[in-house]
Amino acid sequence: MAGAVFVADRRLYLDADKSKVLEEGDPAAAYLFCRPGRPISVEDQEAFGLSFKDGAIVLPGMPEPKAAVPPEDKAADKPEDK
Numbered sequence: 001m002a003g004a005v006f007v008a009d010r011r012l013y014l015d016a017d018k019s020k021v022l023e024e025g026d027p028a029a030a031y032l033f034c035r036p037g038r039p040i041s042v043e044d045q046e047a048f049g050l051s052f053k054d055g056a057i058v059l060p061g062m063p064e065p066k067a068a069v070p071p072e073d074k075a076a077d078k079p080e081d082k
Helices: 042-048
Strands: 012-014 021-023 031-034 051-053 056-058
Antiparallel strands (some): 012 031, 051 056
């Protein structure tokens, strides 16, 4: 999907020297880079090595996101009350 504008799926941050994109909660995070729903330009994607897979931004050096597994419906397994 090279050349396409990505839309952020979560908050992402920059480190202190603004050279690396980090996850929320990373102790090195210093500046807010984007919030959910913000388009990320092709220029920023290339500058920070970002990619997009299954609706999620993939940061360089991070494993690709796994598809979300829906929670188990425990109510379906509940025995009938008599």
